[in-house]
Amino acid sequence: MDNTLETKAAYWEPRIKTYGFQRTTGLSLVEITVRSAGIESLGQACCRLGDSGVGFHLVFSRTSSRGLEVSLLVTAQWAKAIEERMQEFVEGTDEVMRRTSPAEMVFFQGPHFGDRYGIVDTALRTLAAKGIKMTATACSGSCIYIVLPEGKSEEAVLALSEVFEIPKASSHKRSMPAG
Amino acid sequence: MEGMKVNGDLVLVEGVDLPATGERLSRFLSGLAQTGVNMSLFIGGRTQEGTQFECCVAASDEGRVKALMHGNPELKTGVEFAAPVDLLTLFPHRFDLKILGLGLTALARAQIPLHGFCSSLSAITFITDHTDLEKAFSALEGCFGLAEDAPRFRC
Numbered sequence: 001m002d003n004t005l006e007t008k009a010a011y012w013e014p015r016i017k018t019y020g021f022q023r024t025t026g027l028s029l030v031e032i033t034v035r036s037a038g039i040e041s042l043g044q045a046c047c048r049l050g051d052s053g054v055g056f057h058l059v060f061s062r063t064s065s066r067g068l069e070v071s072l073l074v075t076a077q078w079a080k081a082i083e084e085r086m087q088e089f090v091e092g093t094d095e096v097m098r099r100t101s102p103a104e105m106v107f108f109q110g111p112h113f114g115d116r117y118g119i120v121d122t123a124l125r126t127l128a129a130k131g132i133k134m135t136a137t138a139c140s141g142s143c144i145y146i147v148l149p150e151g152k153s154e155e156a157v158l159a160l161s162e163v164f165e166i167p168k169a170s171s172h173k174r175s176m177p178a179g
Numbered sequence: 180m181e182g183m184k185v186n187g188d189l190v191l192v193e194g195v196d197l198p199a200t201g202e203r204l205s206r207f208l209s210g211l212a213q214t215g216v217n218m219s220l221f222i223g224g225r226t227q228e229g230t231q232f233e234c235c236v237a238a239s240d241e242g243r244v245k246a247l248m249h250g251n252p253e254l255k256t257g258v259e260f261a262a263p264v265d266l267l268t269l270f271p272h273r274f275d276l277k278i279l280g281l282g283l284t285a286l287a288r289a290q291i292p293l294h295g296f297c298s299s300l301s302a303i304t305f306i307t308d309h310t311d312l313e314k315a316f317s318a319l320e321g322c323f324g325l326a327e328d329a330p331r332f333r334c
Contacts, residue, residue, distance in 0.1 A: 010215060036292060039283055039287040040287035043281065046280030047276070047284065048280075050275050055276065056279075056298070058298055060295070062222045062223075063193065063295060064226075064231060117211060117215055120221055124205065125205065138221070138223075138297050138298075139222075143300050145299075
């Protein structure tokens, strides 16, 4: 007989607390598809961009039937340099430069977000209820990033602020242009 | 580089939604929330083919996620368990493409398949097969020359 006693605790609150929403505008989302054989070359292209001082706001990738779908969210001024470098990388290979589109980002985190369930569900349901379509979402650790089409981040923050709690000292309108 | 964290004993779940609906993703996320399943990592995005997403959940939650999928016709197809995986997280504390590039190069040279990666405020996390954990750990450790006393967390 198993005498192990399991205790489970859940962190629950009627209105999910956040440390405030950070909105960034003036971004570009660069998307590229890479087969596994191309990952080393992609890594080298990223190294060269890094050496040139190119930074990013968010990078994420997931698998698909075509390979690794890589998305780089960068300050719009860097998009051209990245496109050119990536174009060199895809030339003569089966890799595909998918698109570059203007984007904005909403970032937020809150207490124990990394260990709690239901946060991203609440965020995406809130946006869907207002008819706001996210371009992408990435959650890692306690951070939640929502990538939106150009011009949609303010509306998104207003919608999220109706559902999530923000610190009184923090303005939910806090935003910064990229750069 | 401030050490490396390994988040193990996870399974990767992949899903694809129909274009312009988002219904499957919404049901999946709501189901996880209702059953109390946390995602260690979530990446989702819209493509021409629809919304594609992947997430990592604890292996101990696999039964609950499977029950959720089997009990919901919308999730029976289009969402599947892909592989047992680990998350290897580096903490560069800056948004540096070179660090990402070095990590990708090291993993590729060690012939470690990659299921994805994601940055956050201070970190970059790579999703690798659980069977490749030691190789992936060594590849990243060797690449970044982690000091002997650098923290290595395994959870």
